[in-house]
Amino acid sequence: MSNTRLPGGSIPNEVGADKRLLSTSKPPDARMQHLIDEVNKHGFVIIRDAFDASTVAAAKAEALRLTNDPETAGPAGQAGRNNFEGHKTQRMYSLVNKSRIFDAFALHEDVLTLNDHFLDAGYLLNSFQSINILPGETAQTLHYDHGFATLERPHRPLGSGVMIALDDYTATNGATVIVPDSHNWDSNRIPTMEDTVPVIMPAGSIIYFLSTLWHGGGANTSDKPRLALTAQYCQPWIRPMENMILAVDWEKLDELPERLVGMLGYKVGSPFIGFVDGHSPRAAVQRLLAKWKGKAESKL
Numbered sequence: 001m002s003n004t005r006l007p008g009g010s011i012p013n014e015v016g017a018d019k020r021l022l023s024t025s026k027p028p029d030a031r032m033q034h035l036i037d038e039v040n041k042h043g044f045v046i047i048r049d050a051f052d053a054s055t056v057a058a059a060k061a062e063a064l065r066l067t068n069d070p071e072t073a074g075p076a077g078q079a080g081r082n083n084f085e086g087h088k089t090q091r092m093y094s095l096v097n098k099s100r101i102f103d104a105f106a107l108h109e110d111v112l113t114l115n116d117h118f119l120d121a122g123y124l125l126n127s128f129q130s131i132n133i134l135p136g137e138t139a140q141t142l143h144y145d146h147g148f149a150t151l152e153r154p155h156r157p158l159g160s161g162v163m164i165a166l167d168d169y170t171a172t173n174g175a176t177v178i179v180p181d182s183h184n185w186d187s188n189r190i191p192t193m194e195d196t197v198p199v200i201m202p203a204g205s206i207i208y209f210l211s212t213l214w215h216g217g218g219a220n221t222s223d224k225p226r227l228a229l230t231a232q233y234c235q236p237w238i239r240p241m242e243n244m245i246l247a248v249d250w251e252k253l254d255e256l257p258e259r260l261v262g263m264l265g266y267k268v269g270s271p272f273i274g275f276v277d278g279h280s281p282r283a284a285v286q287r288l289l290a291k292w293k294g295k296a297e298s299k300l
């Protein structure tokens with residue numbers, strides 16, 4: 001690879017390729033080693049009280065404010081559009097585009113250290129959402145987060161995920177349910193609800209799990225909502241080598257064959273990959289171009 005000069009340095013410097021062969025990372029301390037061992041053994045670990053009460057309260061207020069604003073709620077903000085999103089679940093996508101309050105929740109030090117262990121250097125944020133499971137919601141279909149990848153299990157995780165409780169997780173309020181040890185199951189083994197256990201943990205806690213672990217949102221049989229944030233991370237190589245979304249000027253998309261536009265990443269992949277705030281990326285580009293055109297015209 002050529003050592004292309006960029007304002008921020010060379011590409012090899014940027015990706016750390018120059019250091020990759022030198023073992024510079026510190027060994028994990030005893031506490032982190034315990035968390036790593038738990039994930040290796042069971043596919044998940046719970047980090048209790050990772051965020052303090054005032055940080056949680058601020059995130060909760062912000063998530064509810066954005067959910068109640070039609071400008072920011074997105075297409076599933078008031079209610080999901082299918083069983084997976086949950087017809088009695090309020091799901092808000094693209095949190096990074098909506099508020100700076102959530103940033104710290106995608107960057108918890110323990111989670112990043114676990115990712116450093118389980119994923120390759122340069123891993124990416126794969127999704128970041130709020131999920132508010134309302135009373136009366138039924139259990140979500142059990143799944144693992146990269147179920148869309150047609151690879152025989154078991155295999156290395158393609159990613160990891162966290163659920164961060166903004167309400168206490170109880171046995172009845174829709175707490176995430178997990179299937180312990182299922183990260184190592186083969187492709188023929190599909191869990192039932194009898195295999196699951198609810199993740200009971202206080203608000204401010206995190207469950208970290210590998211993208212190979214079977215889990216789902218629980219049924220909410222209580223009379224209170226269950227609000228959580230979820231961040232998923234993926235291996236750095238789960239994307240095209242050329243960043244096609246930025247490599248082709250957006251104004252040129254209309255000139256390209258539609259099939260090619262889809263292959264650049266503007267078409268939502270099956271079952272639901274590559275969307276923007278719950279919509280097609282093509283619609284997002286049209287919205288942004290119209291917004292900027294409107295701004296440019298208003299300056300005239």
Ligand SMILES: O=C(O)CCC(=O)C(=O)O
Nearest residue numbers: 131175176215216217218
């Ligand atoms: O809300 C939850 O507890 C889990 C949600 C989930 O796993 C998902 O939507 O992928």
